[in-house]
Amino acid sequence: MSQIQYAMLFPGQGSQAVGMLSGHADPIVRATFDEASQALGWDLTALVADGPLESLNQTARTQPALLAAGIAVWRLWQARELPPPVALAGHSLGEYTALVAAGALAFDDALKLVELRGQLMQSAVPEGVGGMAAVVGLDDAAVEAFCGDYPGDGVLEPANYNAPGQVVIAGNVPALEWLEGEGKARGARMIVRLPMSVPSHCSLLRGAADRLAERLAQTAIHKPAIGIRHNLDGRPRGDADGIRRALHEQLFRPVRWSATVTQLREEGVTTFFECGPGKVLVGLNKRIAKDLTSIALEDGDGMGKAQVAVKA
Template identity: 40%
Template sequence: MRKIAFVFPGQGAQYVGMGKEFVENFKIANDVFEKASNSLGYDMKKLCFEGPEEELKKTENTQPAILTASIASYEVLKEHGIEPKIVAGLSLGEFSALVASKVMAFEDAVRVVKARGKYMQEEVPIGVGTMAAFIGLDREKVIEACNRASEFGVVEPANFNSPIQIVISGEVKAVEKAVKIGKELGAKKAKILKVSAPFHSSMLYGAGEKLAKELHKIELNDFIYPVVANVTADYYDSISSVNELLVRQVSNSVLWEDSVRKMILDGVNTFVEVGPGKALSGFIKRISRDVQILNVEDMTSLEKALKALA
């Protein structure tokens, strides 16, 4: 028996041209982009299809752009009769999952994530914070590296992506020290990432507080699909917990590996990455070799997925 989970990408998945093929081929995808443009007051198609890349890379533009491309892909899949049993998303992708589950109206979500991106970017001045990725170092040793480097400033695990990839976040000097310690502890690779802020660290606590005010302005509805939350790696138990968990997510670790394991434990045997990029597909492949992994972001990947799911 096939049990499908839809998973939605986070920041970093963006590229110029995302969503274009679906908009050209499906009215439903075009409608999603039109709604985004109307909600935000600028041309989302122009931003996603033409860039420039520098503009698309700005956090407050990236977040609503990825959400839009992801929900356009989701609507196309639904129009083809493919629906999930469970949904989840990495960081920003959790908003896409909540939109797919009808908890949040898409128009509200694009406005909220634009503000979220702005608050996250503004919270820490450029050059003060950074992030780094460890490859091939288990979580206990990554945590040890962070603990040992913390005398140099804030440094914390940010994303537990897969058994072999963990990302840390914090103040530049402390992150650099943790990278050095991580290499000594046996990391195959440890490198500073090109990011504009120390995402998912306690340094962004204030951004979460500002996000809370935005979230309180919007109406939430009951879930049509169960949604796995990043900070608990478990299902939301009620809509009353949505705002709190989304706020906590800004300054806490994203438990992606644990979230995927939870879904597999509950019988998910097919994951469809819905939206730009294949980063989540790569993580899931590292977590389990026993599940089917597909992605849907353009006409070629859609046809391949529909054939596999037929």
Template identity: 40%
Template sequence: GFVYGMGLVRGLIGTGVAENVLLIGVETLSRIVDYTDRNTCVLFGDGAGAAVFAGCGAEDGILGVSMHSDGVLGDLLEVRRRDVAGVSRHRGRARPLHQDARQGAVQGRGARDGGEPAPGARHRRAFAVGPRPAHPAPGEPPHHRRGVRADGAAREQGGGQHRSLREHVLRFDSDQPRRGGARRPRRARRPGRLRGVRRRRHLGRLGGALDGAGAEARAGRRPRRRSERGQVKLAFLFPGQGAQSVGMGRALAQRHAAAGAVFETADRVVGFPLSRVCWEGPEDELRMTAIAQPALLAHSVAALSVLEQAGIRPAWVAGHSLGEYSAAVAAGAIPFEDAVRLVHRRGELMHRAGIEQPGTMAAILGLDLPAIEALCAEASSQGVVRAANLNAPGQVVISGEIPAVERACEIARQRGAKRAIRLAVSGAFHSPLMGSAAQGLAASLAATSFRDPQCPVVTNVSAEPVTGAAELRDALERQLLGAVRWEESMRWLLAQSPDAFIEVGTGRVLRGLLRPLDSTARTLGVDDPDSLAATLSALGAVPARGMA
């Protein structure tokens, strides 16, 4: 298709119709080809390209285009409408721009069609254009139809070439006669060609954009595989504190009844209009730990409820700090109401611990973990400080007492850190300064009923999946004092080769953290109705009845 487009570009610029042309070509053959069939994926894949063409010297540029088509579908190469840009007029009649369908590939610098240019050939800018043929005599078929369909002599003369080309095509595409009108038994269809396409689309087929197996092979990873039933394998990611923003969840709740019911439940459980703070602010109130945590949970579960209504469910879940409670809800390990009570209590305990033992946190960018551990050890003379959030390569958050954190930031700048920024938090989370909060949270977790997760939950403290109720409760208890090993958690998930990662809830922070680990990973998000529609479209999901 791109080669054909270059032929059109040559004609447009060579005839003076256009001075500059942007050519864009896209192939999404994976929508109709089973990519797991290794006999076809190496021949038919997805791709996209673009180029801007302009005039240049007469000896440069595209000097010839030849497509090697057999001419049977020559009518498709004509522009018949008189009002289409690019149709030249000759003696009051519209002469369609046409490319001879029997010609063959693109020739580059220094080449000519069949050797030297014909006498009288002229060049327009960078493109060699042959002499304009004379207008056909009365009763003679138009030039643009010669050799394609109207000129029987020309077709007969090239018949042998046409037959051999057709046989060549049929060797590689056994479906071609069926598309041309011939019928044959269904069992004779080439294995892997159109198999189960309709079923996959309704089960969440990702379409062409997810076929990154070639890039994965070059990166040394095994290709992503779908389940035996054709369903895609998805990893749900849930954001933590700091992602909150005024207005979050409002549009989703207004558009979808399931999302609105989640916010109503959260309002009832916490005993105040949490949804009003989420949707209207003020921002200072929403930033408070005891409010931000249940608010983020409510938004994530509201987005989750709409995904579930569309039949989209995860194969794995993970949440960043607070987001691990959202992940537990998504895995079916904790009822939503119990999760709201837990995170509301967790926020209150963490805020109180921050008052009892003041501390802060800071993000350090551009240094690896060993270097940060070394500077924390050096700054520990000023108090408690440690690596708390291991987010991504070159992005680590430290936590501890204020003098120690400030000293660690100074050392980081001296040792070449790109940035060392204090965060606006109410305490030193994920550090020993949260000891009193951890004790109170342990009692609340013990009083909460847990079920075995329906899918693995990749926990912060171990960066490994858990599948039992007791293991998950223990991980949530240890999380408040332990580091969030997010980078390792994402590396584990990437090793499972999910078809896509979906960030469920507020913002794009987690997708940004995933990019340095694997720039080819497919990432989606559900934050509002627009992002929901985009995600469902990418997954090929059919909205459930009643969904907007």
């Protein structure tokens, strides 16, 4: 059997869709969604299968739905009894999914945590006050300088270092409007406002993060059985307090996804599998590590290709 070094990556918000994982004809998927429904006290199974999309896109619903979807795919993968990954990582919300997969968080505890996380995020900034925008075509330093030059009093901060030449900015609406107006003069190829009212991973969510930390302090966290590379710096943490701090800070500090994938590459990972719905991380990885293999496991075809890659 192949000795390829592979990592599992778990997606965050933006990968959800009504009917997600319908390409997997396996009772494990339905059983996982049903288990999540029971833990949460509302019908996640029906929401994922039938929508409506407006409800699925509500942050407090999106987060547990995506966590459950990621764990369903992880369980499908485990059922094939293949060699385990050398590392795990998750983009934003996906970090919680990775912790469940690694045995550091119980599934039901994680579902309730991310439901609360979504509620706190949505209530932290009133509708219409904040948002996010993607800056395309500038390097990280140029984007940081761009944000630092904002002449107003509001927040304008890098939130997601997603890939070379693609950084997502979070902040107050007037600051984002200034960013859009100045983008061309600064050399940005595009500045695209994202359909998100919550300005994630910036200082506007510091209060929400502090409230989440109170729940994290009451939640059992164990040493991960597989190393997890955290969003803050791409580095693993093996102790409960370190993991709690990482999850707390993750909410108001930027996601360093490009650095995380680069770190895994430097550690010898040659193949990445996106463990959940969608292909967002596969797309980003093609820009970060073009010479490495990235495969989405969102359906049976992807799972089959990944299994062949591991056994080749």
